[in-house]
Amino acid sequence: MxxxxxxxxxxxxxxxxxxxxxxxxxxxxxxxxxxxxxxxxxxxxxxxxxxxxxxxxxxxxxxxxxxxxxxxxxxxxxxxxxxxxxxxHDPEKAERARQEAERRKRERRLAQARKHAQAAAQAQEELHRLPHADPQHPYLVKKDIKPFSLRQRGPDLVAFLTDGHGVVGYQTISPSGEKRFLAGTAKQGAYWPLGHVGDCIAVCEGVGTAIAIHMAYGRAVAAAMDCGNLKPVCLSLRERHPTVPIIVMCDNDYHRPDNPGVTHGIEAADAVGGQAIWPAEWADMPGGMDYADLWVKGLLL
Known part of the structure; x- marks a missing residue:
């Protein structure tokens, strides 16, 4: 032919x-x-x-x-x-595509690992150099909370994050509440810890919320930084504390149709056999409600 x-x-x-x-x-x-x-x-x-x-x-x-x-x-x-x-269908092209995807994946993993290592080294160096946070920092005053282990760099608060084994990076909080991560921080499963583990561990999203919970109840708290990280943090804590009850204290994002704070919080709690709780909806808080808001209102009991 x-x-x-x-x-x-x-x-x-x-x-x-x-x-x-x-x-x-x-x-x-x-x-x-x-x-x-x-x-x-x-x-x-x-x-x-x-x-x-x-x-x-x-x-x-x-x-x-x-x-x-x-x-x-x-x-x-x-x-x-x-x-x-x-x-x-061309099997040769399909194999080339598969190899290309695998090569790119390996390259990304190596580059990401280098960035994570560099961020961890920088954070560990700054942890020993930065002073403790000013209790009169505008963010702390607005939230009516204490600084505890927060540090300060210039006008920004610094919350050092751990994966349970060591410092992996940090998040900065500006006087107005703007939050940024140190570039390269390995965020998944990392959290800001507060207090000592006792009869339970509370897991929440933000640093301000974590401090409010700790001041109200004296509980050990892990601030996961965002709702998408609640489950990885809970799984990490469960691995190291297999018998300690975990309570996920969710942000109630009722202003959003999917309510990610509650949705992710329930998923995180279910993954570790824990409990998820959240504040009720408030008419004068159209942008959602969290436990830091309850603390400011004097209602976190």
Missing amino acids: ATTPKPTGAWAAHAALSQQLAVEDALREQLSAIGLAIAVVADGEIHRHDHPDAKRGNKRVWYVCHHDFAVWGDWGTGEQHNVFAKGP
Whole structure:
């Protein structure tokens, strides 16, 4: 049987360009299906974008596009997909795509590990150098809380985070309450600890809430920094404290249809056989309610 000759010269260039455009179109179509409308660049380099359903700056979605195939995925879920121009399945291209995705994954893990190590080293050095926080810091005064182990760098409070074994980074809190993480901090499963473990451990989101809970009840508290980290923190604590009851004291985000504070809090508590509780809805607090708010109102009893 005669084989179809491969195009050469200008025809080959046209065929290659047509294939590249087809791959780009197929990739755009798949990314559009998750709500991500972007211009695809077929340069063989890795490109990162925010996931439409997550907070800004997450850069979870990635893709690598070549002229004859593309690979994309979500680092938040671990999923990945191969993209080819429409036509017969090509096992060789599929294998190239798989190898490309694995190589990019290894590169990202190594780069991430280096950033985590650098952040941990910087945080450990600053922990021994920074002074204890001023009790009259505007954020503390507004929340009516004490600084406890918080440190201070310039105008910002500094909350050092641990993974249960050592310092891994920190979060800064400005006088107005703006929060930022040290670049490279390994946030998943890391928390700001307060108090000594006794008959139970409370887990919450923010530093201010953790201090309010500790001042009201004297409990050991772990501030997970955000609702998405509640479950990893609870799992970490359960591993090291297998018999201690864990209470997740959720933010009540009733101003949002999905109420992430309560939703993630229940999931975290269920994962460790714990309990999830949250404040009631308040008409004069349209932006949600947490235990720090109750403390300021004098109602955290």
